[in-house]
Amino acid sequence: MDTNDIGSPEFTVVRKGYDQAEVRAFFAELSTSVQTCDIGLRAIETAARTEAARLIEEADRASSEVRERADSYAADKMASADLALAEAEVVHAEGLAAAQARAAEAVEQSERMLGAAEANAAARVAAAEEHARVRSAAILDRTKQRLQRLLDAETDVHIRLTAAMSSTLAPTGHPLERADDALLDLAFAEFFMSDIEHDESRAWILSDHAG
Structure with a gap:
């Protein structure tokens, strides 16, 4: 039954x-x-559909905006991360280069010091050898x-002794001079006993290297 049926019903005639x-x-x-209610319901339904469509449209628009904002935020974060990574790589490269430069400088300085020490040692050795x-x-x-003085003294003593031995045939009233007998002893005493500990020439003669 619709509104038309309600508006024009058929009734049985009774007494x-x-x-x-x-x-x-x-x-x-x-x-x-009923017609008024039907019209109202249709209006309400139309309004509800319109509102629903509007809400769906707004939701879609809001969702699109949210997606755009999310995509933009994610893109910004990715860009920031890439920039931070690039900066970190630059800092790492600079730090590595600085460390390598310091190491090279330390090696070079060590080599210079070693060269100077070797040159100094060589100079000192050369000076000591000289x-x-x-x-x-x-x-x-x-x-x-x-x-030579010892040999000269020995030669002189030998000459004197030879002369002394030749003079043994001389009269006893002319004895040998003391200098003729003791000259060689005095020469040896002078050479070997005078400051022998501080005279390298005498010490060298008495040492094991003299032979």
């Missing part, structure tokens, strides 16, 4: 019952109310001089 005019008036009013050579030459020269 007893409600007043037909009142019944028809009631149904007419009821039909009008000093030893000069000292040895001086000692050898003094030793030669003293040996």
Whole structure:
């Protein structure tokens, strides 16, 4: 039954019952109310659909905005992360380069110090060798001089002894001079006993290296 059926119903005519005019008036009013309600419901339904469409559209728009914001935020974060990573790589590279430079400088400085130490040691060794050579030459020269004096003294003593032995045939009233007998002893005493601990030439002659 729709509003048309409600507005024009068919009734059976009986002898007893409600007043037909009142019944028809009631149904007419009821039909009008139903029509009004139907129109209101349709309007409400239309409004609801319109509102639902609007809400869906707004939701879609909001969702799109949220997605855009989320995508933008994610893109910003990715860009920031990439920038931070690039900066970290630059800092790492700079730190590595600085460390390598310091290591190279330390190695170079060590090599310079080692070279200087080796040069200094070589110079000191050369100086010590030169000093030893000069000292040895001086000692050898003094030793030669003293040996020459010793040989000269020995030759002189030998000559004197030879002369003394030749003079043994002389009269006893002319004894040998003391200098002839003791000259060689005095020469040896002078050479070997005078400051022997501080004279390198004498010490060298008495040492095991003299042979």
